[in-house]
Amino acid sequence: xxxxxxxxxxxxxxxxxxxxxxxxxxxxxxxxxxxxxxxxxxxxxxxxxxxxxxxxxxxxxxxxxxxxxxxxxxxxxxxxxxxxxxxxxxxxxxxxxxxxxxxxxxxxxxxxxxxxxxxxxxxxxxxxxxxxxxxxxxxxxxxxxxxxxxxxxxxxxxxxxxxxxxxxxxxxxxxxxxxxxxxxxxxxxxxxxxxxxxxxx
Numbered sequence: 030x031x032x033x034x035x036x037x038x039x040x041x042x043x044x045x046x047x048x049x050x051x052x053x054x055x056x057x058x059x060x061x062x063x064x065x066x067x068x069x070x071x072x073x074x075x076x077x078x079x080x081x082x083x084x085x086x087x088x089x090x091x092x093x094x095x096x097x098x099x100x101x102x103x104x105x106x107x108x109x110x111x112x113x114x115x116x117x118x119x120x121x122x123x124x125x126x127x128x129x130x131x132x133x134x135x136x137x138x139x140x141x142x143x144x145x146x147x148x149x150x151x152x153x154x155x156x157x158x159x160x161x162x163x164x165x166x167x168x169x170x171x172x173x174x175x176x177x178x179x180x181x182x183x184x185x186x187x188x189x190x191x192x193x194x195x196x197x198x199x200x201x202x203x204x205x206x207x208x209x210x211x212x213x214x215x216x217x218x219x220x221x222x223x224x225x226x227x228x229x230x
Contacts, residue, residue: 035116036228037153038221039127041192042161043185045168046206047213051161052125054214055221059121063225066115069125074110076103093138100131101148108152116153121225129158129195137187157224159217160192161206 040055042048052067059065071077071085080099084091091099104127115122128149136142165185195201204216 034119036121036157036225037112037116037124037155038121038157038159038224039124039129039155040159040161040217041126041129041133041201042206043163043165043168043188043192045171046161046163047210048161048206049125050210051206051213051217052123054210055217056123058214058218059123059221063121064119065121065123066111067123067125068107068111068115070104070107070127070130071100072103072107072111074103074106076106093135093140096138097131097135097140097145098148100135101145101152104128104131104149104152113153124155127155127158128152129160129192129201132195133188133191134184136191137184156228157221158195158201159220160196160201160203161213161217162189162192162196162203163206165189167207 040048040052049069052069056065056067071080076099080103084099090096112122112124131149132142132145135145165182165188168185169182192201193203196203202220204213204220206213208216
C-alpha cells in the first residue's frame with residue numbers, strides 16, 4: 030500500500046469540456062488555503078512527452094491495447110516521480126486526467142476494463158474523482174482543427190457512456206459542464222470544498 034499524507038484529486042472529461050481550464054481555476058481557489066500541485070496526463074515525463082509529441086496528434090491510431098500500455102507506463106512513472114512525492118509532503122495534488130481516462134478511452138476501443146485495471150494495479154487511486162459532463166456534439170464544436178486522433182463523434186459518444194457508467198457506480202462525481210465557465214467553476218469548487226471538509230486523514 031502506498032503511504033501518503035496529502036489528498037489526491039483528479040478531474041476527468043472529454044476534450045473540449047473545459048477540463049483543463051476548470052482544473053486550473055480550481056487550483057487558483059485551493060491555493061488560497063492549501064499547498065496545491067497541478068499536474069496532468071499524459072505527464073511531462075519521458076513516456077508522457079512521447080505520447081503527446083509523437084502520437085496523440087498523429088494521423089493513425091495505434092491499437093487501443095498498445096495505447097493502454099503506454100498510458101499505464103506513463104501513469105506509473107507519474108505516480109512515482111511526481112504525485113506520490115507531493116502527497117508525502119502533505120500537498121493536495123490535482124491531476125488533469127488520470128486512470129478513468131484510460132478506462133473510458135481505451136474501454137471505448139473495446140479493451141476489457143478489468144485488463145486496463147490490472148495493468149494499472151500498482152498506481153494510486155484518487156481520493157476524489159470528478160467528471161465534467163457535456164454532450165459530445167457540443168464538445169466537438171468547441172474544438173479547433175487540432176484534434177487528437179481520438180476526437181471524433183462516434184468515439185466521444187462511447188467514451189461519455191463509459192464515464193457515465195463510472196458516475197452511476199459512484200467512482201466519479203458528475204459536474205454539469207454545459208454552463209458558463211464561472212458557473213462550472215463554482216459548482217466544481219463546491220464539490221471539492223465539501224469533500225475536503227469531510228476528509229479524514
